[in-house]
Amino acid sequence: MSAKFIEISHAEMVFNTKKGQFHALADVNLTVQQGEFITLIGHSGCGKSTLLNLIAGLTTATHGVLLCNGREIAGPSPERAVVFQNHSLLPWLTCYENIYLAVERVFGGKETGKQMQERTMAALALVNLTAAAQKRPHEISGGMKQRVGIARALSMEPKVLLMDEPFGALDALTRAHLQDELLRIVAATGATTVMVTHDVDEAVLLSDRIVMMTNGPAATIGDIVNVRLARPRDRLELAQDPLYIEYRTSVLEFLYHRQGRPAQKAA
Ligand SMILES: Nc1ncnc2c1ncn2[C@@H]1O[C@H](COP(=O)(O)OP(=O)(O)OP(=O)(O)O)[C@@H](O)[C@H]1O
16 A cells, blocks of 8 residues: 555535535545545535545546546546445346446457456455346345445446445445445455545444545545554454544544534534
8 A cells, every 4th residue: 555546636626506606625635545445524515425526537626636546537437436325227237237338338349258247247246246146126135236336336447446425325234244345345356445424433444544524615624534453354343442432533523523513414
């Protein structure tokens, strides 16, 4: 974990709305190292998704520069795969076909059909869904759908995995299970990951660094917690670990004392 991989310098985002300009992000500076796991946390509406979308290249910063692997981020790219809270699978395709479509988009013309089939099956195996390959989204649970979404993102061999509250719509047990699975997958693939979350325990469990954002408008990075917990991490052991409790308290202290709760929506 050494090379700078994502470099965000003085990023600013101003939206044009019917009521005039809305200054969502101001002077965001962040460098993410290759293989690092970053979570973005902050109160609802502060600008986490806006920042993630800038890294994804889905929107362009009004000021500042964003680089990935030394090149300016000028639009979406398979090197930066995104997983949203809503799995966004195509309902008429099987799990296998949903992933194959992504594989074909990235590797079509460069690899044989057999190689692409193998990639698709490998991605399904990575999320333990080989048995569900021929099922359609309506035939599987919410957690399984989210795993297919993650498999689809990983199947493109992205350099960066971007996730916007990927487990937000799931029940607590499924969520815990998928967090453990994500820990395993990230360890296996070494993907650089940036994930938006509202969940303090999820942030501490998964992250190398927790990037805590101030409340908007003109939100920016308020502070960063370096999570120096050894990997692999075990949620049950960590629950008793004084360092884990310290990190958790730091994030809660930032969110509820230093930033307070915004009047309308809360994290
Ligand atoms: N396209 C847009 N046009 C105008 N305003 C926008 C647009 N997208 C986001 N905003 C505003 O920018 C601010 C940040 O929104 P964003 O969705 O990034 O917050 P968030 O921290 O991800 O919120 P949540 O945790 O609720 O998902 C909000 O006030 C939102 O209303």
